[in-house]
Amino acid sequence: MDTEYQIHESPRHPHITEPTPATSATSVGMSAAFTTAQPTPITSAPLPHNLDPNLLITLWHIGEQGSLSGAARTLGWSQPAISQQVKKLERDCGCALLTRGGRGVTLTPAGLILAKHGELIALRVAQASKEFSEYRRRAATTLRLLAPPSICSTIVSKALAKLSVDSPIDVSLAQTEPPEAIDSVARGEADCAVIFRYESIPQYLVIDDELAYEPLGDDPLLLLMNSSFASAKRFRAHGTPVKLRTFAPCNWIAGCPFCQTNLLSMAAREDFKPSITYCVDDYATTQNLVAMGENVSIVSRLASMAPLPANLTLCPIDDPYARRSIGLITRRSDVRPAVRTLCDELRWAAEPLLEH
Numbered sequence: 001m002d003t004e005y006q007i008h009e010s011p012r013h014p015h016i017t018e019p020t021p022a023t024s025a026t027s028v029g030m031s032a033a034f035t036t037a038q039p040t041p042i043t044s045a046p047l048p049h050n051l052d053p054n055l056l057i058t059l060w061h062i063g064e065q066g067s068l069s070g071a072a073r074t075l076g077w078s079q080p081a082i083s084q085q086v087k088k089l090e091r092d093c094g095c096a097l098l099t100r101g102g103r104g105v106t107l108t109p110a111g112l113i114l115a116k117h118g119e120l121i122a123l124r125v126a127q128a129s130k131e132f133s134e135y136r137r138r139a140a141t142t143l144r145l146l147a148p149p150s151i152c153s154t155i156v157s158k159a160l161a162k163l164s165v166d167s168p169i170d171v172s173l174a175q176t177e178p179p180e181a182i183d184s185v186a187r188g189e190a191d192c193a194v195i196f197r198y199e200s201i202p203q204y205l206v207i208d209d210e211l212a213y214e215p216l217g218d219d220p221l222l223l224l225m226n227s228s229f230a231s232a233k234r235f236r237a238h239g240t241p242v243k244l245r246t247f248a249p250c251n252w253i254a255g256c257p258f259c260q261t262n263l264l265s266m267a268a269r270e271d272f273k274p275s276i277t278y279c280v281d282d283y284a285t286t287q288n289l290v291a292m293g294e295n296v297s298i299v300s301r302l303a304s305m306a307p308l309p310a311n312l313t314l315c316p317i318d319d320p321y322a323r324r325s326i327g328l329i330t331r332r333s334d335v336r337p338a339v340r341t342l343c344d345e346l347r348w349a350a351e352p353l354l355e356h
Contacts, residue, residue, distance in 0.1 A: 291311050
């Protein structure tokens, strides 16, 4: 039987015409019988541009569980809340996403498309959470510690050796003099610093109120000289401390700028100005320079714990300011357990090495 066609504009594309069978009793009957086999109708609502990713994840869970109640249990929501989320997503998309049956629900073809992306989003969110948790774990147990060379080789090395056995904390270490170390901790570039302060120039180091300073003990200062000096012989014979002024004619070896300032301050109280010939931060180099002849140097007891050659002598200095205070610098706001553990180990290591 021939079918009559009428020309009309497509509702989806008004500028395109397409043939449509003319209405007849037969065509109406065929149309009614064919409706149930058609895919989910899509309305002419605008396509969604900002789909809520949480709703896509919910839809994926519904498909996985086969019911709204199963998805609600998995997600920790109530079933009415899950229903509301589905209704909102269907309004946003302009089509049905679920087909309800006697044994639960199934996803429509449109629902399957969105649920697939919901699964991908859920997997990426889970991966992001895992990676961020690992980052936070490492941030909580990875610390940066600063200390000058003489303290690195004694207190710090002893503390880190014990920490590596007893704790999962990972500590990176850099040799840094006190002024720079304090600034680094204040700026958050380091988590802890072991510093020293000279009794002769307590105003030299400025510690902000945001930082906490905890003294660990005192490190005596000694005068390193050639064993042929008369003062060295008297000390070996009678344990007699030395006066710095006795060595005013000698050439002096100084350390970092902070140590140089301390030397000048101690010499000024003895009414002389030292002739600083070398500025050396390495104790082994200082030993070699002192052994060459008329050179002397103020060194700390911590720095001089290495074996001393027979041609060199360390003498105590007859000066109440011949000492430096060793202490910890941390940020007051940093309450991480790892920082407390590191400080505990540093206290333990410093206890037998310093005077109290």
